[in-house]
Amino acid sequence: MRPVRLSRVFTVAxxxxxxxxxxxxxxxxxxxxxxxxxxxxxxxxxxxxxNLGLDHFxxxxxxxxxxxxxxxxxANPATGLAKAKKMVLQDRADLLxxxxxxxxxxxxxxxxxxxxxxxxxxxxxxxxxxxxxxSPSIVRVSFSxxxxxxxxxxxxxxxGIKKVFLIAPDYAAGHQMMEAFRSGFIANGGEIVGEAYPxxxxxxxxxxxxxxxxSARPDAVYAFFAGAAAIAFVKQYHDFGVDREIPLHxxxxxxxxxxxxxxGEAAHGITASLHYFPDLDTxxxxxxxxxxxxxxxxxxxxxxxxxxxxAARLVxxxxxxxxxxxxxxxxxxxxxxxxxxxxxxxIDPATHNxxxxxxxxxxxxxxxxxxxxxxxxxxxxxxPPNGCxx
Amino acid sequence: xxxxxxxxxxxxxxxxxxxMLLFLLSVGLTVIFGLMNFVNLAHGSLYALGALSSYSxxxxxxxxxxxxxxxxxxxxxxxxxxYLTIIDRLRAAGPMKQVLASFGLIFVLIDAQRYIWxxxxxxxxxxxxxxxxxxxxxxxxxxxxxxxxxxxxxxxLLYVLLERTRLGAEVRASVDDAETASCVGVNVExxxxxxxxxxxxxxxxxxxxxxxxxxxxxxxxxAILVPTLAVVIVGGLGSLTGAFLGSILIxxxxxxxxxxxxxxxxxxMYALLVVVLLARPSGLLPARSA
Numbered sequence: 001m002r003p004v005r006l007s008r009v010f011t012v013a014x015x016x017x018x019x020x021x022x023x024x025x026x027x028x029x030x031x032x033x034x035x036x037x038x039x040x041x042x043x044x045x046x047x048x049x050x051n052l053g054l055d056h057f058x059x060x061x062x063x064x065x066x067x068x069x070x071x072x073x074x075a076n077p078a079t080g081l082a083k084a085k086k087m088v089l090q091d092r093a094d095l096l097x098x099x100x101x102x103x104x105x106x107x108x109x110x111x112x113x114x115x116x117x118x119x120x121x122x123x124x125x126x127x128x129x130x131x132x133x134x135s136p137s138i139v140r141v142s143f144s145x146x147x148x149x150x151x152x153x154x155x156x157x158x159x160g161i162k163k164v165f166l167i168a169p170d171y172a173a174g175h176q177m178m179e180a181f182r183s184g185f186i187a188n189g190g191e192i193v194g195e196a197y198p199x200x201x202x203x204x205x206x207x208x209x210x211x212x213x214x215s216a217r218p219d220a221v222y223a224f225f226a227g228a229a230a231i232a233f234v235k236q237y238h239d240f241g242v243d244r245e246i247p248l249h250x251x252x253x254x255x256x257x258x259x260x261x262x263x264g265e266a267a268h269g270i271t272a273s274l275h276y277f278p279d280l281d282t283x284x285x286x287x288x289x290x291x292x293x294x295x296x297x298x299x300x301x302x303x304x305x306x307x308x309x310x311a312a313r314l315v316x317x318x319x320x321x322x323x324x325x326x327x328x329x330x331x332x333x334x335x336x337x338x339x340x341x342x343x344x345x346x347i348d349p350a351t352h353n354x355x356x357x358x359x360x361x362x363x364x365x366x367x368x369x370x371x372x373x374x375x376x377x378x379x380x381x382x383x384p385p386n387g388c389x390x
Numbered sequence: 391x392x393x394x395x396x397x398x399x400x401x402x403x404x405x406x407x408x409x410m411l412l413f414l415l416s417v418g419l420t421v422i423f424g425l426m427n428f429v430n431l432a433h434g435s436l437y438a439l440g441a442l443s444s445y446s447x448x449x450x451x452x453x454x455x456x457x458x459x460x461x462x463x464x465x466x467x468x469x470x471x472x473y474l475t476i477i478d479r480l481r482a483a484g485p486m487k488q489v490l491a492s493f494g495l496i497f498v499l500i501d502a503q504r505y506i507w508x509x510x511x512x513x514x515x516x517x518x519x520x521x522x523x524x525x526x527x528x529x530x531x532x533x534x535x536x537x538x539x540x541x542x543x544x545x546x547l548l549y550v551l552l553e554r555t556r557l558g559a560e561v562r563a564s565v566d567d568a569e570t571a572s573c574v575g576v577n578v579e580x581x582x583x584x585x586x587x588x589x590x591x592x593x594x595x596x597x598x599x600x601x602x603x604x605x606x607x608x609x610x611x612x613a614i615l616v617p618t619l620a621v622v623i624v625g626g627l628g629s630l631t632g633a634f635l636g637s638i639l640i641x642x643x644x645x646x647x648x649x650x651x652x653x654x655x656x657x658x659m660y661a662l663l664v665v666v667l668l669a670r671p672s673g674l675l676p677a678r679s680a
Contacts, residue, residue, distance in 0.1 A: 264515025
């Protein structure tokens, strides 16, 4: 037998190697959410949405895989930072997803920026995170505080409402939301006739603040509360009969799908603005709600769940666009755009904040349940740079 | 600043409602403190358990009335288990160990409750006494008047129990001087146990009563623990009337503080605590003789 020429062996081997598929990449995603403490409910909603997103879209990655692991921030800045560092430095996370509390986001910002680890923010709404504290490594897929409230201020002004009384808890988010509302409202001919900021912790009795609102004689009250405070405030607004005289408006967290059925009849007639509500009538949302309820025992998907879902899709679409280049994923995150359950969604390259629709809707109590009807869609709400320099 | 009388009457009613909730919680705690020298920080978690079980009972049986009866029984049963396994053993240990153990119990109970009931806010939207009642021309929630009534009835029943029954006499004797009481033939151990169970039942009742007005979540016991402890300290250890008076004082401070100085409302409560401790270190109406 003739001896095989070595050069031919190498040629064939090289040809075979070139024809073999590229090695599948593994993308390690760290999920940083509060799974204990007051925000545990929100953390669970976001995680549920994220996992549903993986179910739906991870198949499009081809041979690449996403490996997720999670850590509990306890909504505590120091704990969140420690867990984030562990995820990046020890667990070799390629990107981080999550963060409910703006305080935790503030603690993570410098670490994420300096280590150039992409962080997809799935809740925390503090304006500064995509304003003066922005970073190329932070991409927000949830909302910003002013994005929810500024268009509502403009809308209420356009409806002919002249005088509004503001109520929000006394902390950064409460004040940011009211400031954003004020700028939109005054620019459309409105006047703020008074404001009250009950302490965030330990207030369960809003009676004195409701009385102050009544005596200012506004055309409407605009309020922001979330969680147990929202339940208590809305119930008391109704129990004290204020809703018979002064219609209540607010940032949509006031009547979030997470607890609006607990508020029940008390939420009837409240007009609110939010980036998502479950009764939104689009084919994408109907499919999303059906899938979520099938997977999670009939639980209605809240705005927090859809934030998690869209975060999963954002990460997957960025990985696909980067086509195997892990470094490129970071810049691709800010270029993703799609139409999801919320409607059209894209990331603003100047601030890395989400650009999305804001929906104004009204709560109606019918047949023992609250149903939310859309009044107006304010399309493509985008925050100004607010001091962001990328 | 509104000055009409209706506004002030409404705020007084609000203070009374908060006072009655605090009273239901603090009366159990104060007698346990005064009687057993035991610091039970997990009392707030029993309140949460009362509210959460009421939610489940109301959902299963379609209304709150069964819950007002059954939830205290459930909490009493859980309390009995805690007493027999943990609390009884720690009675001889010093306050540090008791604080540590009952503080740890708080977290165990919170996580157990989260495991059973989940992490979302739970509530009932159909409660008895829905709707409002006109008070001097201002609508006032009828349910809050119900809370005030419950508190007043419980106070009256406990007063009769304490002053006119044999058990009450044994409790008073044991609080006053446990050694002499047992010399005289009072079964102090059994008295402790019964008092502890009554305290648990009242915490459960407080949770059931609070549920329709607010909402329930496993961590709700922690927030109410501080005002409850303040009531116990201000009112005086071991004293029923002290708990009643202390509840009214603390609730009024908190409620009117929010009206007049919203930012300083909780500081006012601590200020009141400091003033009382400086002037009367044993509280306003302590049950123990000097």
